[in-house]
Amino acid sequence: MSRKTISGMGAGIIILLLFPVFLPRFYVYLASVILLYGLLATSLNLVLGYGGIFQFHHAVFYGVGAYGTTLMLTKSGLPAIFAFITGPLVSAAFGLVLGIICIRLSRLYFGMLQISLGSLVWAIVYRWYAFTGGDDGIHGIPMPEMISSPKSAFYFTFIITIISLYIMWKIIRSPFGSVLQGIRDNPVRSGMIGINVRRHQLLALVLAGFFAGVAGSLFVVVDNSVFPDMLFWTLSMEIVIMCLLGGWFTFLGPMLGAAVIVGLRTFVSMYTVYWALVLGIIMVLVIFFLPSGILGYAVEKFERGFRKPEGGEQ
Amino acid sequence: MLEVTSISKTFAGFKAVNSANLTVRKGEIVAVIGPNGAGKTTLFNLITGIVKPDSGRVLFKNEDITGLQPHEISRKRISRSFQVVNVFQRLTVFENVQISVLSRERMTWNIFTPSAGLAVKETDTILESVGLLDKKNRTTALLSHGDRKVLEIAMALGGDPEFLILDEPTAGMAAEETSRCIELIKMLSRTMGLTILFCEHDMEIVFGIASRIMVMVRGCTVIQGSCDEVRCNEAVQDAYLGGSDVCL
Ligand SMILES: Nc1ncnc2c1ncn2[C@@H]1O[C@H](COP(=O)(O)OP(=O)(O)OP(=O)(O)O)[C@@H](O)[C@H]1O
Numbered sequence A: 001m002s003r004k005t006i007s008g009m010g011a012g013i014i015i016l017l018l019f020p021v022f023l024p025r026f027y028v029y030l031a032s033v034i035l036l037y038g039l040l041a042t043s044l045n046l047v048l049g050y051g052g053i054f055q056f057h058h059a060v061f062y063g064v065g066a067y068g069t070t071l072m073l074t075k076s077g078l079p080a081i082f083a084f085i086t087g088p089l090v091s092a093a094f095g096l097v098l099g100i101i102c103i104r105l106s107r108l109y110f111g112m113l114q115i116s117l118g119s120l121v122w123a124i125v126y127r128w129y130a131f132t133g134g135d136d137g138i139h140g141i142p143m144p145e146m147i148s149s150p151k152s153a154f155y156f157t158f159i160i161t162i163i164s165l166y167i168m169w170k171i172i173r174s175p176f177g178s179v180l181q182g183i184r185d186n187p188v189r190s191g192m193i194g195i196n197v198r199r200h201q202l203l204a205l206v207l208a209g210f211f212a213g214v215a216g217s218l219f220v221v222v223d224n225s226v227f228p229d230m231l232f233w234t235l236s237m238e239i240v241i242m243c244l245l246g247g248w249f250t251f252l253g254p255m256l257g258a259a260v261i262v263g264l265r266t267f268v269s270m271y272t273v274y275w276a277l278v279l280g281i282i283m284v285l286v287i288f289f290l291p292s293g294i295l296g297y298a299v300e301k302f303e304r305g306f307r308k309p310e311g312g313e314q
Numbered sequence B: 001m002l003e004v005t006s007i008s009k010t011f012a013g014f015k016a017v018n019s020a021n022l023t024v025r026k027g028e029i030v031a032v033i034g035p036n037g038a039g040k041t042t043l044f045n046l047i048t049g050i051v052k053p054d055s056g057r058v059l060f061k062n063e064d065i066t067g068l069q070p071h072e073i074s075r076k077r078i079s080r081s082f083q084v085v086n087v088f089q090r091l092t093v094f095e096n097v098q099i100s101v102l103s104r105e106r107m108t109w110n111i112f113t114p115s116a117g118l119a120v121k122e123t124d125t126i127l128e129s130v131g132l133l134d135k136k137n138r139t140t141a142l143l144s145h146g147d148r149k150v151l152e153i154a155m156a157l158g159g160d161p162e163f164l165i166l167d168e169p170t171a172g173m174a175a176e177e178t179s180r181c182i183e184l185i186k187m188l189s190r191t192m193g194l195t196i197l198f199c200e201h202d203m204e205i206v207f208g209i210a211s212r213i214m215v216m217v218r219g220c221t222v223i224q225g226s227c228d229e230v231r232c233n234e235a236v237q238d239a240y241l242g243g244s245d246v247c248l
């Protein structure tokens, strides 16, 4: 990373930290939601953009993490910290189980089967009143004093998001990260250089599930509630669009996409009920005009200015 | 070293490889020749586990490796390059070879050490030996076709193989690139002691570097033998070499 990027990021972080000081309550809430959705989208991008795996129902892991944390908080009587660890771990375990079932299939069928199985999980959550609160969800979840106000919830979300992003960044730069990108580009070749393709993909799915679960737990902190919509497939589509819109071959693209989509959703919903329609139009526009997303486009422009492609055909 | 016995593969009723036989001894350079669609690539796919055989056996160093997964076969130190360039196109030249080295060194499960500093020397050594060191930081998409074919070989070398399979290594290369590639293959055989199996359409190259030749037509092994034996064989003349403009 260049010095410029680092100072840019530093400035961004300071501005974000000052948010709660001068912004009204609603915007603090909105900023928290953007952060945790950004984390969620980044966790998806770990397997989608870097892994080339069509994880079409990522919201399941988000929802499972949120429910895991909530149920531990409300039913176990253990200290809250255990709840916040359990949620993501349950998501990771879920990532492993769904992964083992789906990984044998080719890319597109992987996505299809995942949508079906994920919808099954949604249906269970939706119906099981005694355990999950059914379609009502669970509201007014008690939070530890330290993170119970909107401001402290924001700071908590902020810190956890930054730490998670940092860890994911490290993962992408690691040998495992390189291998994952290699598998994305060319699974046959990866096998031929001695890589057990499915096992590596499985680890990626587990990691992505874990961080989706972290995002889910953060939502519980910010909103003090969970509901079945958190693992409905439309949310999964929204997360995919965040990645595509922001730029799925860039690390911070999904975060940017999350900011745009959550921002738009908030304001569009004030004027119309046709958010899904707007989302569909955005999707089509992105696919046709910005196939590598906003940040991907910016990076391409930026790089073209510096280095010209040298030699060679095509 | 490698012993393929009556191996067969049928694709949707079409016998791509039909009871083919192939023997490669340690230190040899063996060429597989045959017209387009003869089943050469499929044979290589069968040996490396990318395609599962319907019947037949593959022995490597007296061990049965038939039907193993590609990554398991690669662990036995068999590497290959592909006919159609098959690299990681979003990664740089360096990263392409580095992944291969990291895989051999079993470091692919490491999720916290930055890979940028790992296996640099080994990777650079390989890039140097194939002549790609000055282009190490380019994205492979920006390479010329010839350089990508060489990168294919470099990636195969990352696995530190004993047995190297090259599928039409010089196809599509310019004349000068071709001669450099041939020198490279000779060097790998002579100084690094690799056993090499390759296929190639250019007879001049085949007779230039092969110690033995296997001729394949319509999925069957027509003959295996020294260059002279193959040159004089009538069946080969009829089936394959006869129609070509190669001067024998
Ligand atoms: N995966 C596959 N599915 C169906 N048919 C296949 C498959 N792979 C190869 N074939 C067929 O098997 C036959 C042999 O193909 P192969 O690629 O092995 O020939 P080759 O000798 O390598 O030819 P070339 O010299 O053109 O590379 C061809 O007719 C091809 O169409």
Ligand SMILES: [Mg+2]
Pocket: B040, B041, B042, B083, B167
């Ligand atoms: Mg071929």
